[in-house]
Amino acid sequence: MLRALVERGEGVVTRRAVVEVVPEWVLWDACRGGWLLRVLPGVYVDAALARGERGSSAEERSRRLSPAPAGLSGAAARDPLDAPAFLRLEPLTRRRAALAYADGRAALSCLTALDVWGLRRQPAGEPVHLDAPRGSGLRPRPHLAVHHRQGFVMGPPQVVSRSGVPVVRLEQALVDAWPLLPAVHRPAPVIRAVNDRLTTPQRVFAALKTVPKLAARAELRTLLDRLDAGCRSPLEIWGHDRVFTGPGMPPFQRQTRIVVGGRTMYLDVWAERERVDFELDGASTHADPRQREIDLRRDALLATAGILVVRFAHRRLVHEVDEVRREVLAILATRRPGP
Template sequence: MSQTWEPAVRATQARQHGVVSRRQVLAAGARDVDVERLLRRRTWARALPGVYVDHTGPLSWEQRAWAATLLHDPAALAGASSLRAFGIRTGAAEERAPIDLVVAHARRVDDPPGVRTRRLRDFDAQVQSHLSPPRQRLEPAVLTVASSARDDDRAVAVLADACQLGRTTPDRLSAALASMTRLPRRRLLVDVVADVAAGTMSPLERRYLRDVERAHALPPAQRQVRAVAGGAIVYRDVVVGDHGVLIELDGRLGHELAADRWRDLERDLESLASGAVTLRAGWRQVLEPCRLARVVASVLAARGWTGSLRACPRCRNDDRGGSSAPGAEDPPLSVR
């Protein structure tokens, strides 16, 4: 015979991936003996102390996330766990990773295995408690993950992915960063957010901007420029519009299939027919920034640029250690 509290509890479990807390069960009108009966019958299983799940098998990441936030309620997913809940790919928690939480600074909590909690002084400002499950706001979560990235390229990828998915903007990241004065690697993140605002949407694009274009005083370019090619909307990575030069920065992954190469060639031909020239560079070329800068400068000069290429510190080191001019064994620029 159905108990009067059961519909309310089932509705709560449906919202929480099958997870419910003792507090929620009692608030619906059940008693501890009802909970014990469900556990004995193996209808429910203990996920964490005072938190139950409606099956006896392994818990999914979503169920572990709900169990952790209910254990320390009021609490919110934080950092990489928050990114996963928001659907952000880069920097998000993996399936079996510990659940990261935040709680108010005045609280003290004991974490079971698989849960990591830190305290926030501005808990109410940084947390969206109305979301399911509650989580740290996207901007501070993204910045927290980027600040702990293993290297600069990974930090760029975390921030750029969140912006590219349309979940946030460089302006919102910059505003959040202004209030996070104690964040590790904050100076780097200020620079990275500025680069993302300038249009760099990948680590490769940022390296080109920093090590090739800026370091050698090449003309400032536009980035992620919307265009039509072959009847389809495309986005040009780097456009030096005054001189009709397009620079496409292709990472190895996603640009190796024959179909991708044909599309690239067709777009290049369309650009050439319209009076523009396309240069293609991958990681191999961008990791030789001085040589790439010379190639780009030569093409720009042939198309009317009257500026001068500036030698960067790496160029000067190359000059002391021997010439880095391309030899017969070097691959052409278009080889990746």
């Protein structure tokens, strides 16, 4: 019966669920025998799911477990937490264990939520993050961060189900995770979320307004402004800030959709009056000869519609800013219609 419970929970079971169907001593026997590990208070997992446990003998696994106390009543609360076992779990099992510990009182959040949303893979060493209402009684544990939020409700719109687990809405996860990431890695999840059309800059900004004291808030607001202007990559943001703004520059359109010959294309930096498309070629993508051939065919098709395509390589945009600016202004001057 105990094994059936563990299988039903995909390797995770709680003490509460166990004692509803079998005596508690069955649970302790499973721990002494080494096939169950206690990873959080009242939460146990199949030892085969913990890295380093597979292949160990029952006796070796048993030696790593704390002995059960003499009395069964309240035993789980008195057992020391086996934090290393929780850390050795695979990410999906670790999240299931954390949610089992929360028992419906919390949702995956912050960096863990970004992983669930498919925007950033969470490294094994980072803690699982949970958001819970104030007064929920949930306590943080080693490798488990619990954020108590005033006014937090375990339901829409604050919490949604994704991949079968409760997770905070995307915009809140992006805002809350922002100060937890190294500065160089902060923009990527936000940019990807907007590019994949999972959200919009306006919706993320609305979530940002609810956290007025967020660390590095100004940087996130600037990024959202650039995304709202149409920038869709760090290179486009660089170009927006340092090349395609300032004296003499027209009001460019960014990521403009255009259809030529039945093909839909998006123009990086579009000067509509002059009919010039400035393409910003990344350092890696456009080094591929196949991509180069695709670009040439695209540029030729745009030429049939009277559109001049000018490409700037990553190296020039970053290291020859003044020269690129002069070239842009000169090209635009030759393309402007006469009086």
